[in-house]
Amino acid sequence: MDRNRKGSSGPNRNARGRISFRLFIAILACWMIMPFALGGRIAQDAVPYLAAGHLAKHHPSEVYAARHGDLFDLRPGFRTAWCRSAPPGSNCDDLAVAFVATPPVIPLAMLLAATGDRPGMLLMQFGAAAMLSAGMWILWRRLAHRTPHAPQLLAASALLLTPMAMVPIGLGQTSPILFLSLCIGPNRKTTRGRVASAAAWAAACGLKVFPLALAPILLWRRHLRILGSGLGVLAGLSVLTLVLVHPSVWGDFVRTTLQLNGHTTTNPYNGAIDAFVARLFGPGDPGTSVALVARGVTVAGGAAVCWFGMRGTDDDTRWAAGYLALLLVTPLVWWHYVWVVIGAIGVVLAAQRRLGDRVLAILPVTAAISVAPSIPNGNGHSWPQVQAILLIAAAVVFCVLARRSARPRASVSPASAG
Secondary structure, eight states: OOOOOGGGOOHHHHHHHHHHHHHHHHHHHHHHHHHHHTTTSOOTTTHHHHHHHHHTTTOGGGTSOEETTEEEEEOHHHHHHHHHHSOTTOOHHHHOOOOOSOGGGHHHHHHHHHTOHHHHHHHHHHHHHHHHHHHHHHHHHHHTTTSTTHHHHHHHHHHHTHHHHHHHHHHTOSTHHHHHHHHHOSOOSSHHHHHHHHHHHHHHHHHHSGGGGGHHHHHHTTOHHHHHHHHHHHHHHHHHHHHHSOTHHHHHHHHHHHHHHTTGGGOTTOOOHHHHHHHHTOSSSOOHHHHHHHHHHHHHHHHHHHHHHHSSOOHHHHHHHHHHHHHHHOSOOOGGGGHHHHHHHHHHHHTOSSOOHHHHTHHHHHHHHHHHHHHHHHTTOOOHHHHHHHHHHHHHHHHHHHHHHOOOGGGOOOOOOO
């Protein structure tokens, strides 16, 4: 890690740093009060958790309600429960969406529903805000001391990311857990760090499924306590689900997930690379050959990120590379998933042996680029092609930075037991 020259510090720089820090904290505070600021807006992605929580005990067959691979084509019982949980006057016909989290999350959804519909929605929104704020705070801790103008660049990044933060906070989305888990990394230095890392990863697995594919990284780098604790949390919640809810929900989850994955390219909000490549050949469902080409492109992209991100780099960069690679190969990528890009860029910048203001400026530049797609997304519209192009560009930048941070393989010390 580089250190600033003694002569570069001084009263003026310290004063600017304090002002930037206060601005940074003020911006995160604004994120935390955003659920109140957006009070007149329905938390569209929080309501399915409330509906599932209400239905799980007595109507388990209605929990996984998506039909025909369409998130908006719902079974009548779930749609009714969704509309009852939504604020009065909500347009259920256009906004009602399915519950898609894994069965181990159902007990948590039941607990959320027990708090009441309005409090439950606020809790989901506050959860999104807290996870984004915590992830940004971790990036501050990693980067604020690294360059003369790092505090100013980080404060600018937080400000520019505010429109992007409004999307998952307003929706009551759970995707910020991906950003938080990536920013924490496989932290094993303290017991608190291992607990936070395991809890964030377990939550990401339960809510989004695909982070389970990161388990081999934990095993490879011998973060065994994090791996065991995370899997233990999931196992405990799975047992609780079996106790509280009819076992049929497991089969329903698998069935609806496979159906949803089979119709991702027709989703107008999907900015995945898979869908982007398929759309290049024309609208509608792609044929078998087009689908194979699209899948091949995504796998090649994910493999490239792993190749550059995991060879001779530190474990936090490897963890970030894993998350970013999964985002490239996942068939359904919403705009709020792109917070993974912000976290990955931040982590790989922190891994640089030599870091100057010009290189660190990549982070606020990335944040600035996020503003344009965030505004239409916050108003119910999407630019999936733009999103996919930005994802590809970010992967290239990450690969360059990861290679720049890599050390000769002989100098990389093996990880000790987690």
